[in-house]
Amino acid sequence: MTLICATRLLKNARHLQTTAPQVLPRDEPLQGFGSRVPDRVLARLHMPLRPDDLKPYPELAAALQRAPVPMPRAVAAEPLFQGIFAFVQVTFQTASGSAAVDTRDLNTAIAYSQRAVAPISRYAAQYGSNRLAVSSSVIPFAANVRGGRYNDQTLQGWVRSIVAQGGLPANPCLVVLNPPEVVNVDADPRRGVGGYHNFAGVPYIFVNAMGGGFTIPDPANVFALALSHEIAETAVDPRADGVNPEVCDPCGPNCQTVWIDFFDDRGAYLRASQSFPPPFAYAFFINAIVRPNASTQCPAPDLACNYAPL
Numbered sequence: 001m002t003l004i005c006a007t008r009l010l011k012n013a014r015h016l017q018t019t020a021p022q023v024l025p026r027d028e029p030l031q032g033f034g035s036r037v038p039d040r041v042l043a044r045l046h047m048p049l050r051p052d053d054l055k056p057y058p059e060l061a062a063a064l065q066r067a068p069v070p071m072p073r074a075v076a077a078e079p080l081f082q083g084i085f086a087f088v089q090v091t092f093q094t095a096s097g098s099a100a101v102d103t104r105d106l107n108t109a110i111a112y113s114q115r116a117v118a119p120i121s122r123y124a125a126q127y128g129s130n131r132l133a134v135s136s137s138v139i140p141f142a143a144n145v146r147g148g149r150y151n152d153q154t155l156q157g158w159v160r161s162i163v164a165q166g167g168l169p170a171n172p173c174l175v176v177l178n179p180p181e182v183v184n185v186d187a188d189p190r191r192g193v194g195g196y197h198n199f200a201g202v203p204y205i206f207v208n209a210m211g212g213g214f215t216i217p218d219p220a221n222v223f224a225l226a227l228s229h230e231i232a233e234t235a236v237d238p239r240a241d242g243v244n245p246e247v248c249d250p251c252g253p254n255c256q257t258v259w260i261d262f263f264d265d266r267g268a269y270l271r272a273s274q275s276f277p278p279p280f281a282y283a284f285f286i287n288a289i290v291r292p293n294a295s296t297q298c299p300a301p302d303l304a305c306n307y308a309p310l
Contacts, residue, residue: 003194003208004043004254005229006187009033010152010196011242012045012069020063028153032185039191045069047298072296073245080130081203081238083171085113085231088139088162092182094148099181101209106138108214109177109223115216116228116286118267122309123289124235127245132235135169145182152186156200163201173203173234177223180209194226194253203238205230216284219277225258228286245295251288256299259288259306272306 013033016024029035033042037060044053046069054061087110091100101109117132124130143150143158159174168174178184187193187206195207207230211222218224229248237244252258252274262270262282270280272288290297294304 002192002253003189003210003226004192005226005233005246005249006039006043006193006196007198007230007233007240008046008246008249008254009039009043010186010198011240012042013037015045015067015069015242016060016063019067020060023060023063028151030151030185031149032151032188034185034191039193046071070242073243074292074296076127076236076244078239078241078243080124080128080244081171081173081235082129082131083173083203083238084133084135084169085117085175085205086135086137086139086169086172087113087175087177088141090158090176090178091140091142092145092148092179093142094145094182096148099179101177101179102212103138105209105212105214105223106177108216109175109227110134110136110138112214112216112218112224112284113175113227113231115263115267115284116224116231119261119263119269119309120228120232120235120286120289124232124247126289126292126310127236127247130235132231135172139168139174148182149185150182151184152196152198152206155184155204155206156198159200159202159204173205173238175205175207175227177207177209177227180211184208195230197230197234197237197240199238199240203234203240205234217282218285221276224285225253225260225287229253232287232289245292247289247295248287250290250294250297250300251305252299253287254298259302260285261288261309269308
């Protein structure tokens with residue numbers, strides 16, 4: 001349950017690409033942003049830092065003095081997502097063969113998401129009007145991956161190619177589940193990353209599949225926590241540009257032991273818990289979504305995470 005979201009890390013990296021290309025070039029390094037500035041540093045640049053935190057990185061410290069990373073916002077200033085989540089089955093071609101998330105697992109992830117978007121939409125409504133749906137169709141896409149590794153800039157190119165092919169639902173958010181055989185270097189699960197969301201002409205979500213044999217209750221937590229986290233944050237922050245709040249991080253797993261909302265088979269709320277698996281039966285779960293009055297706190301207080309959808 002400790003895999004975090006890398007969205008904030010990528011937002012901070014994009015800020016440096018724009019304001020300090022001598023630190024992070026505008027053409028992303030093949031080995032990812034973390035090859036220039038460690039992930040643990042990039043992920044915290046929007047937070048108050050002690051003077052010693054950046055002592056090993058004088059060029060970065062000077063850049064941030066000139067152009068600080070904007071702090072998280074509490075209120076949504078841009079429209080929330082009004083569209084359809086569409087899953088992409090990427091078949092990765094590598095030197096050692098092909099790899100893809102199994103079609104049965106992908107269909108289970110779709111069925112899970114079709115249940116999860118209802119409570120997510122209700123929670124997200126605290127931040128503004130939204131409309132969330134999930135397509136039952138899978139979009140096939142083939143990609144060549146050198147050495148079994150790629151970065152977010154490469155993924156953005158794939159997203160644009162899929163959009164250019166056409167045939168997508170109106171106002172799509174593309175969802176890519178990544179199989180264990182290949183690695184997105186900006187979201188390496190071996191460095192503790194579960195997924196992120198971003199924007200490349202349309203919103204898109206990246207999630208590491210941490211195993212196979214998906215089920216909707218996901219008792220082994222191989223996909224549902226990260227997927228619900230990114231769906232919820234995309235619902236409120238579809239452009240991933242720092243203007244709207246990040247609504248899951250304060251409730252975990254980025255800021256604390258993650259709060260999880262559990263629901264029965266009818267979609268009725270049961271309770272929230274930081275224990276997983278919980279000591280009660282459930283049908284599915286989602287990452288908790290923070291109340292607006294605590295959306296800039298890390299960690300948020302319990303009462304801002306432990307509550308029923310409105």
